[in-house]
Amino acid sequence: xxxxxxxxxxxxxGQVVVPCCPPLAERPMTAEEAETAARMFKAxxxxxxxxxxxxxxxxxxxxxxxxxxxxxxxxxxxxxHHLKKLKEAGLxxxxxxxxxxxYRVEPSVLAAMGKLLALPAAA
Amino acid sequence: xxxxxxxxxxxxxGQVVVPCCPPLAERPMTAEEAETAARMFKAxxxxxxxxxxxxxxxxxxxxxxxxxxxxxxxxxxxxxHHLKKLKEAGLxxxxxxxxxxxYRVEPSVLAAMGKLLALPAAA
DNA sequence: CCACTGGTTCGACATGTGTCAACATAGACA
DNA sequence: TGTCTATGTTGACACATGTCGAACCAGTGG
Numbered sequence: 001x002x003x004x005x006x007x008x009x010x011x012x013x014g015q016v017v018v019p020c021c022p023p024l025a026e027r028p029m030t031a032e033e034a035e036t037a038a039r040m041f042k043a044x045x046x047x048x049x050x051x052x053x054x055x056x057x058x059x060x061x062x063x064x065x066x067x068x069x070x071x072x073x074x075x076x077x078x079x080x081h082h083l084k085k086l087k088e089a090g091l092x093x094x095x096x097x098x099x100x101x102x103y104r105v106e107p108s109v110l111a112a113m114g115k116l117l118a119l120p121a122a123a
Numbered sequence: 124x125x126x127x128x129x130x131x132x133x134x135x136x137g138q139v140v141v142p143c144c145p146p147l148a149e150r151p152m153t154a155e156e157a158e159t160a161a162r163m164f165k166a167x168x169x170x171x172x173x174x175x176x177x178x179x180x181x182x183x184x185x186x187x188x189x190x191x192x193x194x195x196x197x198x199x200x201x202x203x204h205h206l207k208k209l210k211e212a213g214l215x216x217x218x219x220x221x222x223x224x225x226y227r228v229e230p231s232v233l234a235a236m237g238k239l240l241a242l243p244a245a246a
Numbered sequence: 247c248c249a250c251t252g253g254t255t256c257g258a259c260a261t262g263t264g265t266c267a268a269c270a271t272a273g274a275c276a
Numbered sequence: 277t278g279t280c281t282a283t284g285t286t287g288a289c290a291c292a293t294g295t296c297g298a299a300c301c302a303g304t305g306g
Contacts, residue, residue: 057147
């Protein structure tokens, strides 16, 4: 399965963000924009997923093996389930190297979410 | 209204006011931090809530009457339910003025979420 | 006082979600 | 080949959540 096709909001390559949506406060979001953006927020709306994501994002080299981050208080299948969700939301990518599977954050998506939350200087 | 830059995480109904968490990528979040931050993301993890929040945030004066934003394709009780959720997450505040109830965004919380998503320049 | 309008709360239902144990799969190595 | 370890998938379950209609509450104006 491909990581990119689930969330075609932005260029997977560079930092150039093809925004999924304008900033929240710029104008009312359309139903489609909201649907798209809500998927990302929902992915981070679970404590376990947030910890997993933070663990990957803060790990040296920007990537982490599952074995490095699976100490979040839930069973291993549950960890795998949450990592899959984060992948489907386009927040993480995974790659198998030998025995282990490494996860890595998708920085452009994070940037898109940050832009989404930005408040306009003058309202 | 407080203008503090401390990004308090408000919990509705007079509960604890907790400072928000460090950036996701700075270090692995603790369970408590994740619990706290996930509540905010979850609040924005629904398309209807996202549209309502965007409608309030983008409305002139930074506030909006329910009657101005209730055109999101769900019934009025559902709108009210979602606005309550956003309030409980500390993202909105409400005030009754005469016949109408006005909702307004909590800018410090929005800023906290933006900081949370910030990626450190060097990793 | 009563009726009307805007908004919330209640009760109920269907669907979604987080979780685990059990099983399956992929690679390493003997 | 076979076995061991590291992850992912499946099936089942309890619980949370989104939704609505009906009832209810708050102001306004007769």
